[in-house]
Amino acid sequence: MGCIMKQQIRELIQTYISEYQQREEIATCYGEPLVGFADAWHPYIQSLPQVVSPTHELPQNILPDVKTIIAYYVPFTKDLAKSNRTGGITASPEWARAYEETNALFAELNEEIIRFIHAKAGHAGITPKAVTFYQDRLISDWSQRHIAYAAGLGTFGLNNMLLTRCGCCGRFSTVLTNLDLEADQPLTVEYCLYKKNGTCGACVKHCPTGALTYDGYDRFKCYAVCKENAKIYTQFGSSYTNEDGSGANSVGSEVCGKCITGSPCAFWKLESRKK
Ligand code: SF4
Ligand code: SF4
Numbered sequence: 606m607g608c609i610m611k612q613q614i615r616e617l618i619q620t621y622i623s624e625y626q627q628r629e630e631i632a633t634c635y636g637e638p639l640v641g642f643a644d645a646w647h648p649y650i651q652s653l654p655q656v657v658s659p660t661h662e663l664p665q666n667i668l669p670d671v672k673t674i675i676a677y678y679v680p681f682t683k684d685l686a687k688s689n690r691t692g693g694i695t696a697s698p699e700w701a702r703a704y705e706e707t708n709a710l711f712a713e714l715n716e717e718i719i720r721f722i723h724a725k726a727g728h729a730g731i732t733p734k735a736v737t738f739y740q741d742r743l744i745s746d747w748s749q750r751h752i753a754y755a756a757g758l759g760t761f762g763l764n765n766m767l768l769t770r771c772g773c774c775g776r777f778s779t780v781l782t783n784l785d786l787e788a789d790q791p792l793t794v795e796y797c798l799y800k801k802n803g804t805c806g807a808c809v810k811h812c813p814t815g816a817l818t819y820d821g822y823d824r825f826k827c828y829a830v831c832k833e834n835a836k837i838y839t840q841f842g843s844s845y846t847n848e849d850g851s852g853a854n855s856v857g858s859e860v861c862g863k864c865i866t867g868s869p870c871a872f873w874k875l876e877s878r879k880k
Pocket of ligand 2 (some may be wrong): 811812813814815816817826827828830860861862863864865
């Protein structure tokens with residue numbers, strides 16, 4: 606029963622994305638999504654207030670009878686990545702638009718997943734913290750990437766992204782449920798070439814600001830660039846809200862992504878890569 610339900614959820618996500626990108630008003634194209642299922646009570650998820658931020662939300666505070674977190678990765682396309690490879694710190698308009706259209710996709714698709722689970726007599730929910738952005742701390746209280754890691758979707762790269770077996774040029778989202786679905790486990794492989802054997806470093810070389818170095822990631826330097834792009838790209842919307850949910854907290858699309866779009870880990874196929 607659990608296997609059938611998992612397959613139905615995978616198919617729902619695939620179909621929804623496929624239909625979404627065919628809408629006339631949507632310019633962004635997507636690849637085949639990856640879907641993972643995390644045990645909401647896994648010690649890694651329960652340790653996120655220690656790992657990510659002391660105020661990181663715990664799943665049981667969002668859905669008291671939570672058992673599983675559905676995590677999914679929606680890849681962008683190579684053409685979109687190519688559009689964003691040049692231009693110094695300025696992101697391409699296609700990249701900015703894709704960011705906002707994907708935020709809108711997540712809002713709709715997550716509601717659809719919740720409706721599906723309700724129809725199966727289950728409970729499901731999301732947290733507003735997933736779309737709340739704290740400009741003073743620049744750390745999320747619901748890290749989609751860390752939950753996707755717990756769901757076995759990838760490993761963290763030097764570029765601070767979660768590298769999936771299909772790449773890291775895409776976005777993650779999550780939905781919580783009380784359905785007891787067999788959980789995936791965090792991967793025991795190392796995908797990042799630098800972490801694996803000290804090679805590559807393309808992400809560091811492509812960062813135009815020095816925010817990303819071999820020694821770490823300066824989120825404040827990075828955010829300064831994203832804010833510059835938000836001043837340019839005001840036409841696509843701004844999907845992140847203030848802490849009190851009172852509306853958009855940015856003038857536009859806070860994007861950059863140069864460290865991703867020219868890297869070998871943006872799109873790859875790693876089915877057999879081992880530690
Ligand atoms: S570009 Fe290379 S070093 Fe950077 S995250 Fe990807 S694989 Fe790792
Ligand atoms: S998004 Fe990447 S490339 Fe752009 S400033 Fe931040 S770390 Fe550097």
